[in-house]
Amino acid sequence: xxxxxxxxxxxxxxxNHLRRTPKHxxxxxxxxxxxxxxxxxxxxxxxxxxxxxxxLEELHGLATTAGTQVVGELIQRRATxxxxxxxxxxxxxxxxLMVEKHKADVVVFDNELSAGQxxxxxxxxxxxxxxxxxxxxxxxxxxxxxxxxxxAIELAQLExxxxxxKRMWTxxxxxxxxxxxxxxxxxxxxxxxxxxxxxxxxxxxxxxxxERRRARQVAARKExxxxxxxxxxxxGKSTLMNAMTDANVEAADKLFATLDTRTRRWQLPNWGMVxxxxxxxxxxxxxxxxxxxxxSTLEETRQADLLLHVADASSPNVFEQISAVYTVLQELExxxxxxxxxxxxxxxxxxxxxxxxxxxxxxxxxxxxxxxRKGISLLVESVxxxxxREFLDLVVELDPxxxxxxxxxxxxxxxxxxxxxxxxxxxxxxxxxxAMGPLQKSAKSIRPAxxxxxxDASESAESDSPQSASPAVDAPTEVA
Numbered sequence: 001x002x003x004x005x006x007x008x009x010x011x012x013x014x015x016n017h018l019r020r021t022p023k024h025x026x027x028x029x030x031x032x033x034x035x036x037x038x039x040x041x042x043x044x045x046x047x048x049x050x051x052x053x054x055x056l057e058e059l060h061g062l063a064t065t066a067g068t069q070v071v072g073e074l075i076q077r078r079a080t081x082x083x084x085x086x087x088x089x090x091x092x093x094x095x096x097l098m099v100e101k102h103k104a105d106v107v108v109f110d111n112e113l114s115a116g117q118x119x120x121x122x123x124x125x126x127x128x129x130x131x132x133x134x135x136x137x138x139x140x141x142x143x144x145x146x147x148x149x150x151x152a153i154e155l156a157q158l159e160x161x162x163x164x165x166k167r168m169w170t171x172x173x174x175x176x177x178x179x180x181x182x183x184x185x186x187x188x189x190x191x192x193x194x195x196x197x198x199x200x201x202x203x204x205x206x207x208x209x210x211e212r213r214r215a216r217q218v219a220a221r222k223e224x225x226x227x228x229x230x231x232x233x234x235x236g237k238s239t240l241m242n243a244m245t246d247a248n249v250e251a252a253d254k255l256f257a258t259l260d261t262r263t264r265r266w267q268l269p270n271w272g273m274v275x276x277x278x279x280x281x282x283x284x285x286x287x288x289x290x291x292x293x294x295x296s297t298l299e300e301t302r303q304a305d306l307l308l309h310v311a312d313a314s315s316p317n318v319f320e321q322i323s324a325v326y327t328v329l330q331e332l333e334x335x336x337x338x339x340x341x342x343x344x345x346x347x348x349x350x351x352x353x354x355x356x357x358x359x360x361x362x363x364x365x366x367x368x369x370x371x372x373r374k375g376i377s378l379l380v381e382s383v384x385x386x387x388x389r390e391f392l393d394l395v396v397e398l399d400p401x402x403x404x405x406x407x408x409x410x411x412x413x414x415x416x417x418x419x420x421x422x423x424x425x426x427x428x429x430x431x432x433x434x435a436m437g438p439l440q441k442s443a444k445s446i447r448p449a450x451x452x453x454x455x456d457a458s459e460s461a462e463s464d465s466p467q468s469a470s471p472a473v474d475a476p477t478e479v480a
Contacts (some may be wrong), residue, residue, distance in 0.1 A: 039068035040098055043110035044087055045077045053316045058284070059110040059132070061234070066139050071102040085124060086117045096125045108135055112285070115164040132285060133160060148210050155203040162196050215303075224412060225387050225432045226275045227266070228301040230329070231310035232321040233281030236344040240310055240370035241278045244380065261300045271384050271391070271430065272414040277304065282328045284320065305432075306338050306386050308379075313343035313358055313367065322362075338389070340382055341365040347372045392436070396427045397444040405442045 041056050041063060052058070056073050063070050076091045085092050086109070095107060106128045107121070113131040121129045130138075137160060140153045229237040242248060245264045266276040277300040301307065307329075311322050322341070329335040341362050347369040349355050359365060366382055368375035398405055400420065406427065409415055413431025420426075428449055431439075439446065 036067050036069045037105040038071045038102060039063050039106045039108050040072040040074065040095070040102065040104045041070060041108050041110065042074045042087070042095060043076075044081055045075065046081065047079060050320055052320065056110060058317075059108065059135075062132075062135055062139065063108050066135055066142070068106065068108070071104055072098045074098060081111075084117065085120045086111065086113055087121075092121065092124050099125055099127050106130055108132075118164075136283070136286070148207075148214075151203055151207050151210065155200060155207065158196050158200050158203070162193065162200070224273055224275050224435070225271075225306070225391075226277065226300065226304045227306045227308060227383060227387075228277045228279060228304035229308050229310055230279055230301055230325060231281060231342075232312065232325055233283050235281065235310045235312045235321070236370045237278050237281065237310045240308075240342070240344060240368070241276060243370045243373050243376055245276055263300060268384060268387070269380060270414065271387060272412070274383075274387070277301070282325050284324045286324075286328055302332060302334050304337065306340065306383065307334075308342050308383070309339050310342045310344050311365075312345050313355055314345040314348035318343075318358055319361070338386060340379075340386060342379060343367045344370055347374065387432075391430055392433050393430050393449040394428075394446055395449050396429060396439065396446050397424045398427065398442065399444065400425050402442060405439065408438060 041059050043055055043059065045051055045055065055075055060070055060073075074091065074095055076087055078088060082088055087095065098104070099107065104127060107125060107130070109129065109131045111131060112133050113121070113129070118129050118131065137153065137157050140149075141157065144150045144153045229241060231237050241262075241264065245266045261277055261279050263275055263277045266274045268274045279301050309322070309325060311318055311325075315321060326335060329337075341364065343355070343358060343362075343365045346355055346367045355367060359367070366375065366379050368379050370376075396409065400423075406425070409427055409429050409431065412435040413429045415427055415429050417428040418425060424444060
């Protein structure tokens, strides 16, 4: 990785941030203030848009997670967005007065704005303006800890910023036209754009290497069944993981508490060892560049045998949140995976009618409370049944001296019984189909459990055949 290039790109980002803060605001904030930024939330609701009970509740959570103190809110309903300022002229003036009244430092929009709209709003309001996409990227950047997630968020930020670079240097734009009159503004724009494009190219190469390495790691442990937790942010996935595996992973009541995939061993009753993964939470209108950048982080989800879609049943927007998760799964091209819908936080529901309303739409959903562990046993049983479609119930015949394969069966599956005779050991095991490769090379024979061994006449006939010189290995039969 080119360290000098990283330094240069960081300078580009710093210059962009400097430009994004109007001059008179920079002068007012030359004295360091340790307090959080004061923010005002704004949203334009257009016809046909889904409107929640509290239209700014989620944005409030995002702004708080980003470290700001929310001091005001503004909502406008309009037939179309203003081309120049997104909001109508009257609402822009109302927003300016709110900024002055509350001494706000930033206005956060629950919409995606163009570069020109952000510039015009900042000139009219007098403070920094941030749209929904930039806010989410900022939260991810603050919480990214692993090398992989830092690469992903840097790529997403640069791809978001690249189209906006042309707005960065208006204060350095050239004053005259013609040969020999090219001003420093144009040169700086081209330099910044070139630096950003070079860094984007490097990041994509680095992420491609990470994706290949992650794919190899996931494939290497494919002999064990994998279960992945997915769901809307703050639905309780980490708390549920702790309840089922005693993993003691961090579980915070905030949006995007988890950004890196975490995998833990889970001893599933009557099945054996299962790998359970907790992934980054999804959200409505998740930036496409962010989804693309985090594909390597979500490799566990893409390769999983079973998805546990965790939803917050106590949320008034539970239906919209479930739909948003399925939208992201479609972007990842994994919406057709075997999935169990888990309705979490039922302990926070005061009226049974609220839960019944969700169960009427999703009758196969599993209601649980990860916090009180209510319903966990039913969830574990359902996971076992779902994984059973990928498991084989077999009787394996091994040489008594093949201790390595006996240990392999115990590690990869659940040994139900072991019987010895004069020349062989017969092991009744339930194991994932993906772990059959090494077994087929070492076993004397493999047959489905419940199928009797060949009778003596058949064995005698086989012993007379030329092929009886080496032990036969029966092809495994999958159990429906």
